[in-house]
Amino acid sequence: MTLKNIPNALLDINADVADALKRGRPVVALESTIITHGMPFPENARMARKVEEIIRAEGAMPATIAIVDGVLKVGLTSQELDALAQAKDVMKLSRADLGFALSEKKTGGTTVAATMIAAARAGITVFATGGIGGVHQGAELSFDISADLDELAQTDVIVVSAGAKAILDIPKTLEVLETRGVPVVAYGSDVMPAFWSRRSPHKAPLRLDDAQAIARFFKTRQALELSGGMLIANPVPAEDEIPVEEMAGYISKAQDMARADNISGKNVTPYLLGKMLEITDGRSLKTNIALVENNARLAAKIAAALLN
Numbered sequence: 600m601t602l603k604n605i606p607n608a609l610l611d612i613n614a615d616v617a618d619a620l621k622r623g624r625p626v627v628a629l630e631s632t633i634i635t636h637g638m639p640f641p642e643n644a645r646m647a648r649k650v651e652e653i654i655r656a657e658g659a660m661p662a663t664i665a666i667v668d669g670v671l672k673v674g675l676t677s678q679e680l681d682a683l684a685q686a687k688d689v690m691k692l693s694r695a696d697l698g699f700a701l702s703e704k705k706t707g708g709t710t711v712a713a714t715m716i717a718a719a720r721a722g723i724t725v726f727a728t729g730g731i732g733g734v735h736q737g738a739e740l741s742f743d744i745s746a747d748l749d750e751l752a753q754t755d756v757i758v759v760s761a762g763a764k765a766i767l768d769i770p771k772t773l774e775v776l777e778t779r780g781v782p783v784v785a786y787g788s789d790v791m792p793a794f795w796s797r798r799s800p801h802k803a804p805l806r807l808d809d810a811q812a813i814a815r816f817f818k819t820r821q822a823l824e825l826s827g828g829m830l831i832a833n834p835v836p837a838e839d840e841i842p843v844e845e846m847a848g849y850i851s852k853a854q855d856m857a858r859a860d861n862i863s864g865k866n867v868t869p870y871l872l873g874k875m876l877e878i879t880d881g882r883s884l885k886t887n888i889a890l891v892e893n894n895a896r897l898a899a900k901i902a903a904a905l906l907n
């Protein structure tokens with residue numbers, strides 16, 4: 600196993616995951632901020648379990664990543680998943696504070712950035728999430744740009760998402776990714792999806808239509824010794840989507856509330872997701888769950904294709 604510089608006491612690669620990696624079987628990493636900060640209990644626990652089931656049904660091994668009492672866990676047992684889903688006052692961990700959570704024995708959900716770091720160190724190449732963090736609207740004043748974007752630029756992991764969360768500034772997010780050399784591939788679409796919606800008004804930088812082509816593209820980048828990950832933007836299934844015009848109204852309402860409540864920094868994304876849930880009376884949550892499941896399915900297929 601890699602991660603040779605981390606003391607054993609700080610790292611726990613679950614036996615099933617370690618076995619799958621050793622045998623060269625497909626493995627898909629999953630993040631945990633979506634569990635600790637992205638959805639309420641018990642929907643978060645149900646979603647986390649279902650997503651793991653989907654990955655197993657596709658013939659791959661799920662590895663949910665989180666920090667529990669100062670230990671970096673790669674793969675959680677169902678008891679650990681349930682405990683994390685109900686844990687109070689847990690941290691939201693990104694590149695800046697992942698090491699702090701280990702040295703200070705904290706518990707926390709890992710964001711896309713922190714999950715990519717852990718996955719890469721454990722030898723996992725594919726990771727499924729809901730939506731990545733990106734450039735927030737008004738970032739020209741707040742400077743709020745998610746560390747997820749810099750992580751994609753430097754860590755060799757394929758992140759399967761439903762695009763950037765639609766509460767963000769999608770064109771600015773695409774600009775930053777392009778500047779940092781991160782390929783953005785829409786799956787089976789010419790336009791970027793917008794998280795809860797299948798279509799945004801923004802053209803997708805690249806398009807691929809099957810998992811094999813995505814695996815081939817990733818391997819070709821590696822052959823060119825281009826370090827860094829790539830972002831796959833997978834539109835939510837049509838039956839689960841909320842159309843982009845309808846979402847726009849809800850999003851601006853949630854953003855007005857965030858401004859009135861003086862929300863900033865790490866709290867912005869969880870606050871907006873929570874308000875969206877209230878405003879849409881739970882519909883946004885249902886869509887969020889459906890899109891994560893859809894991403895898990897594609898991620899498992901990509902993980903298998905990478906082994907061919």
Ligand code: PSU
Pocket residue numbers: 630632633634636637638709710711712728729730731732733744745746747864865866868872887
């Ligand atoms: N996708 C979801 N729900 C979430 C997130 C993504 O469906 O809660 C989390 C991810 O962990 C992502 C983080 O990395 O939000 C981005 O937070 P920030 O904008 O503060 O970087």
Ligand code: MN
Pocket residue numbers: 743744745746864865867
């Ligand atoms: Mn931020």
